[in-house]
Amino acid sequence: MKLVTLALLLSLLAMSPAAGAEGVTQTFAAPMDRVWSVTEGVLKQNGWGIEQSDRAGGWLTTESRGLDGEDYGVYAKGTRQKLKINMKPAGNRTSVTVERTVFKRERILWIDKDEPIQVMDQSVEKNILAAIAKSL
Numbered sequence: 001m002k003l004v005t006l007a008l009l010l011s012l013l014a015m016s017p018a019a020g021a022e023g024v025t026q027t028f029a030a031p032m033d034r035v036w037s038v039t040e041g042v043l044k045q046n047g048w049g050i051e052q053s054d055r056a057g058g059w060l061t062t063e064s065r066g067l068d069g070e071d072y073g074v075y076a077k078g079t080r081q082k083l084k085i086n087m088k089p090a091g092n093r094t095s096v097t098v099e100r101t102v103f104k105r106e107r108i109l110w111i112d113k114d115e116p117i118q119v120m121d122q123s124v125e126k127n128i129l130a131a132i133a134k135s136l
Helices: 002-015 032-045 123-135
Strands: 024-028 050-054 059-062 065-071 075-090 093-108 111-117
Touching (some): 024 123, 032 050, 032 075, 075 111
Antiparallel strands (some): 050 059, 065 075, 075 093
C-alpha cells in the first residue's frame, strides 16, 4: 500500500508543469459562463477528455493523451501531454490561459513513472484558444 501511495505522489509531482513552462493567454469579450461552456465543447470536439474541473475556481485539467509510444495496459512507454486551463472573469470579459505539460511515461505493472519534458512549441495551446475564439 505504501508503494502505491508513493508512486501516486511521485506521478502527481511529475505532472506539475516543468520549470519555466508558461501558458498562452487570450482574453475574450464574453462572460465566464459562456467561455466555460464553449471551452468544454472545444476540448471534447478535439478529443480531450476532462479529468478534473472546478468551475468556481476557474480551472480544469484534461486527461493525458499519447503523442507516441506503446500502451499494453500493464506496460506502457511513450510521450504524453496534458492541458490545464485557467479562466479569470473581468466583468463581461474572460481571460483564458492554456498550459500544456508534456512528459515521458513508463508504466510497469500499473505503476506510472512520469518525467516532464520542456517543450518550446505552443501550437497546441494556440490552437485551443483559436478554436474557443471561433466558437464564441
